Amino acid sequence: MTGRIPEETVQEVLRATDIVNVVSEYVQLKKQGRNFFGLCPFHGENTPSFSVSPEKQIYHCFGCGAGGNVFKFLMDIEGVSFQEAVQKLADKAGIELRVRFDRRAEDPALRERERMMEAHLFLQRFYHHLLVHTKEGQEALDYLQKRGFTKEIIEEFQIGYAPASRDAALTVLRKRGFPQDLLEKAGIIVKREEEDAYFDRFRGRIMFPIHDPGGNTVAFSGRSLSDAAPKYLNSPETKIFQKGRILFNFHRARPKIRKKGAAVLFEGFADCISAYRAGIDNGISVMGTSLTEEHVRLIRRNTDLVILCFDGDSAGKRAAVRAGEMLRQGGCQVRVAALPEGLDPDEYIARYGPEKFRRDVIENSLTLIAYKMQLFREGKNLADEGERARYIEEVQKELASLDSPVEQEIYLRQLADEFSLSLDALKENQRKIQRAKRRNQPLSPSRVPVPAEREKKLKPAHYNAERLLIAHMLRSRTIAVKVREKLAGQSFSVSEHQKIADCLYDFYENGNLPNLSHFLALLPDEGLQKLTAEIAMLPVKEEPEEQELNDYIKSVLNYQKLLKIKEKEREGKQAEREHNYRKAAEIAMEILQLRKSL
Incomplete structure (x- = not known):
């Protein structure tokens, strides 16, 4: 069933949702005073300027200006509609909407992405079943168990087996309605031009699913059971899988990373899984590529500390230094867990055991400088x-x-x-x-002197007065009524401020009590939502004195009078040019009265 979500249901979902909990799933937040702060997920930054107010149930970034309530946050970070954001939070809160929304029917590109993910999820289950429950997968299962993979680990990571048949995946997916061209775009099948035929990309391999940060299966890495090259075969880059943006195991490790305040970064997913078996549940890894700025931003939003655990050979040491520098420049504290020459984490754990790996390698990590000093000595x-x-x-x-x-x-x-x-x-x-x-060294952007004309100028008194009045009006219906009466039909000089005030007057006239998150949901456009969230974050008194409000109102009215004076001065000059001296004298008297009233 589809349709409009009733307003009372939207409010029920808002009351049942804590914006801090929702934002914390995407951003590492730290409490400072009454609010929580973290790195903005909507623009790159090293210093936290993203604020979340549990009291007001809104967020605002002082860097890029992003702001709004919990619905707006989900809409921006996941690219969903307002209805879908409400639906997602209602499902989480156990509230039945009785209406469902599906944008995929209206957006072919989104529908294609969803179908690609559905195909990968089906294959994940298909491969896992073949590994665990069939004779065809027995050889692969025996291999994994000899390598120390327990039943629990195989289940946790949904490891599977792709049969040697050239079209097993193609056949089973086509039977379930997945078109051949979609499967080719998704990297699941490949075309052999000389035969003009399609066959499975992965055949006779142990299959490791790869997930995006939201936990959706978007790709695979297949390990050969024999010496056939390549040892590991990965899915190609597609609309749903970009190596430079995805970290293996991130969706599973993120809660542990935040709880422990640290992430352990490995070079490959096999090391990451081995470390998980050894009790390192906050481990992540890159996917067959070097660390990227996207990776760094994703990690930095969730933790300040990264422990690098790369291979102990010369290539691994160089990679650790490169990754360490990128992470340090991205605002992370970096430590390096050094391994003996020639060993990777998987081999070390197999040789010396999980406890020694945790104690002597991870817990004995060095600062990046100390690690470099060690390399300089070599x-x-x-x-x-x-x-x-x-x-x-x-x-x-x-x-x-x-x-x-x-x-x-x-x-x-x-x-x-x-x-x-x-x-x-x-x-x-x-x-x-x-x-x-x-x-x-050339000056970096942060060190380049800002020309005086580019420096941020102080806002005029009336501008700040309007913002402070709106901040108080958002908190109190009584103050909103009082401001409206004292302005006596005069408008705020900034048009956006007046639009917010008009919406707020209507909001209160409809019987609503002050509720910032509810009010933001009713504003007609994104720009007003951002501006309102910014104003709401201004530090104002809970109960302002009458004189304070009067001063703000006086500043607003005086500016209106100054504008009127300027207009009259133009009229007076025009009258003089036209030799209408009587009119010019009358205008001069009006200007005099206006100046006296300031």
Whole structure:
């Protein structure tokens, strides 16, 4: 059944929903005073400017201006309609809407994406059934169990088996109504041009499903049971799967990452699963690609601390340094869990066991600088004076990238103690390195001086007075009535402010009590919603004094009079140009009276 959601039902859903809980599923929030703050999910930033008010049940970003109630948040972050946002929250709250909405019928592109996900979810269940319940999957099941995969792990990660038949997936999906061209776009089947025929992409492989941050199955990685190349075969990039935006196991690990305040990042999903078996339930991994800025933003919104656990070979060490630098520049604290040369996490766990991995590798991680210092030492004979000097110079150049003078001093003291050097001499050399670095380094956007004409100007008194009046009016029906009476038909000078005020007057006249989240849902456009959320976040007194309100109203009315004076001055000059001196004198008297009334 479809139709309009009754207003009383919308309000019931709002009352049953806490915006902090909903936003926390997407953004790591920390309480500061009465509100919660985090990194805005709608634009890239390193310093939290995204605020959520549990009292007002709204959010606002002081950086990009995004704002609204819980429905608006879901609409923006998931790309759904208002009705779908209400429906999603009603389902979560156990409220029956009795109306259903499906945009997919109206949006072919969205419907195609949904069908691709449905096909992947069906295949996930199909492959898992073949692995666990059929003779065809027995060899693959035996292989996994020999590698230490328990029944619980196979079930948790929905690991499966793709049969060796060239068209098993194609046949079963076509029987369920999935068109061939959609399956090709989804990367499930491929076309062999010489035969003009389609066949399954994955055949005779152990199948690992890959999910997007929302938990939807969007791709697979298949491991060969033999020595056939490639060892791992991944789904191609499609409309629903972009490697640079997806982190393996993120949907499962996100609650643990927030609870523990840290994420453990691996190079590959096999290491991530092995670590999960070893008790590391906050592990994630990239999908056959280097870490991207999208990955960094996704991680940073959920935690400040990332522990890198990459392979112990030279390539893994280089990758750890690159990833560490990207994460550090993205605002994360970075530690590196170093592995012995030549071992990856999976091999280490198999050789030494889960407890030793947790204790000696993860819990014994190094800061990124300490890890780099360890790498600088490799291949150097520090007993040799020249190599020792090169090592100290490399370390000090690295320390120049640290923003904290305290952190710099800690490592300089380590160098001084280890090599019996003067701390003052090291500090002086550090200052020289940093001066040279500043001379050779172009100014970053954050360091470029802002020209005076581009600096944010202070808003005029009447503008701020209008905003503060609206902030009070949003909290109190009585104040809204009082402001309307005292303005006596005069409008706010900013048209958007007047639109908000008009909507608010109507809201109260319809019998509604102050309810910011409810009011935002009724505003006619997104711009007004954002502006209202911004104004509502202004710090104002719970019960303002009468004189305070009168001062604000006086400022608004005086500005209207100033505008009237300017208009009269133009009329007076026009009268003088026309030699109508009597009219000019009358206008001058009107201007005089207006100035006296200011």
